[in-house]
Amino acid sequence: MRNVIPPNNKKLRGTIAIPADKSISHRAIMFASLANGKSVINNFSNGKDPLSTVSVCKKLGVDIELHDEKTVIVKSNGKFLAPTEILDCGNSGTTMRMMAGILAGQSFDSILTGDDSLQKRPMKRIIEPLALMGAKITAENYKAPLNITGAGLHGIKYSSKISSAQVKSCILLAGLFADGETIYNEPYLSRNHTELMLKYMNADITGEGTITRIKKSVLTPCTINVVGDISSAAFFMAAASIIPDSDIILQNVGLNPTRTGILDVLEKMGGNIEILDKRTESGEIVGDIRIKYSDLKACTICGDIIPRLIDELPAIAVLATQAEGTTIVKNAEDLRNKETDRIFAIVNELKKLGADIIDTPDGFIVNGKASLNGGIEVETYHDHRLAMSLYVAGLICKKEILIKDFDWVDISFPEFEELMNNLM
Numbered sequence: 001m002r003n004v005i006p007p008n009n010k011k012l013r014g015t016i017a018i019p020a021d022k023s024i025s026h027r028a029i030m031f032a033s034l035a036n037g038k039s040v041i042n043n044f045s046n047g048k049d050p051l052s053t054v055s056v057c058k059k060l061g062v063d064i065e066l067h068d069e070k071t072v073i074v075k076s077n078g079k080f081l082a083p084t085e086i087l088d089c090g091n092s093g094t095t096m097r098m099m100a101g102i103l104a105g106q107s108f109d110s111i112l113t114g115d116d117s118l119q120k121r122p123m124k125r126i127i128e129p130l131a132l133m134g135a136k137i138t139a140e141n142y143k144a145p146l147n148i149t150g151a152g153l154h155g156i157k158y159s160s161k162i163s164s165a166q167v168k169s170c171i172l173l174a175g176l177f178a179d180g181e182t183i184y185n186e187p188y189l190s191r192n193h194t195e196l197m198l199k200y201m202n203a204d205i206t207g208e209g210t211i212t213r214i215k216k217s218v219l220t221p222c223t224i225n226v227v228g229d230i231s232s233a234a235f236f237m238a239a240a241s242i243i244p245d246s247d248i249i250l251q252n253v254g255l256n257p258t259r260t261g262i263l264d265v266l267e268k269m270g271g272n273i274e275i276l277d278k279r280t281e282s283g284e285i286v287g288d289i290r291i292k293y294s295d296l297k298a299c300t301i302c303g304d305i306i307p308r309l310i311d312e313l314p315a316i317a318v319l320a321t322q323a324e325g326t327t328i329v330k331n332a333e334d335l336r337n338k339e340t341d342r343i344f345a346i347v348n349e350l351k352k353l354g355a356d357i358i359d360t361p362d363g364f365i366v367n368g369k370a371s372l373n374g375g376i377e378v379e380t381y382h383d384h385r386l387a388m389s390l391y392v393a394g395l396i397c398k399k400e401i402l403i404k405d406f407d408w409v410d411i412s413f414p415e416f417e418e419l420m421n422n423l424m
């Protein structure tokens with residue numbers, strides 16, 4: 001439970017460093033575990049989700065030491081050992097879907113499971129293409145637990161109907177163990193951290209537009225400096241944009257173009273953003289972002305930008321309540337398949353706070369500006385991004401709000417509240 005007290009007539013001011021990217025942290029652990037030798041991961045995320053990946057890789061026999069809070073040393077001979085217990089992915093869809101791709105091509109059997117939320121999420125999207133590669137996976141109603149019988153895989157040419165980096169990564173990782181070439185295509189380009197990191201570790205992988213090709217490869221151990229998570233930064237961008245007189249700097253934010261949809265949307269809405277000191281770190285673009293309060297106007301968000309901001313949509317819903325006009329979000333039906341049905345959840349909770357928002361099958365429509373009342377309790381649905389979006393909404397409510405089960409923020413961003421307080 002958390003009380004969010006609106007900073008009455010206060011503003012957000014100051015500079016904070018944004019903690020490590022969750023997507024990149026998962027990949028760093030998995031790929032370092034597959035490389036023969038010692039890898040060092042600096043600025044690793046301490047979110048519970050990446051720690052689920054650490055725990056799964058450890059159960060597969062990899063030596064992983066968390067040195068200080070943020071440095072991880074991975075020592076591996078490049079091979080996994082048969083696990084002696086069920087592999088628990090916790091709340092993490094990325095862990096389950098990507099590890100399924102790796103485990104499908106091993107010579108041993110394994111079982112992947114997860115928490116209540118993860119056991120309800122769709123896995124047909126990976127089981128079907130993996131089966132085409134020769135994988136043997138059984139799962140009741142295509143839901144976890146996934147029972148994986150190790151098998152020899154062969155490459156396929158696959159066109160996915162959805163733009164999902166988890167599905168793409170799963171198939172590319174299976175391709176790393178398959179005979180022949182695997183060619184993957186998706187409707188719009190989803191986040192490409194897997195492709196960039198595999199290339200950085202010398203895999204035989206190439207890409208052009210939405211098409212990626214991969215062949216069986218041996219990965220080279222390396223040092224990876226994980227950049228800050230733009231999906232975590234998004235909550236501060238949203239808060240500073242809607243709390244009058246705010247002016248903040250967010251340091252070390254990953255600016256991979258497959259993730260920067262939130263910057264494009266803020267620009268379209270009349271946000272006041274400046275990118276400072278753009279540079280490259282371990283194959284990823286990174287920079288600092290200065291963001292100030294501004295009078296926002298509504299916009300329509302649809303099409304190829306959706307995978308570039310899929311995790312930011314709950315925060316964008318909050319932003320839209322403070323934008324003049326009607327904001328429309330379309331083509332985001334996959335938001336219903338996240339840790340919770342995020343379309344239902346954010347619409348329901350923002351309505352309780354006084355927002356003019358309705359859901360549609362594939363998104364939501366928000367009429368702004370609305371003044372949010374507060375003075376009530378809201379639900380997170382055990383979803384970290386709902387918790388943080390509602391916290392931001394709470395900052396502009398007239399009265400304080402109570403957020404139930406707020407601790408779910410720990411899934412991706414345990415430092416969230418402390419960093420927000422640093423700016424107040």
Ligand code: S3P
Pocket residue numbers: 022023024094163164165166167169190191310311334
């Ligand atoms: C992720 C991909 C996205 C995103 C998730 C992390 C990843 O999921 O929502 O938080 O690390 O690849 P989908 O691939 O299901 O869209």
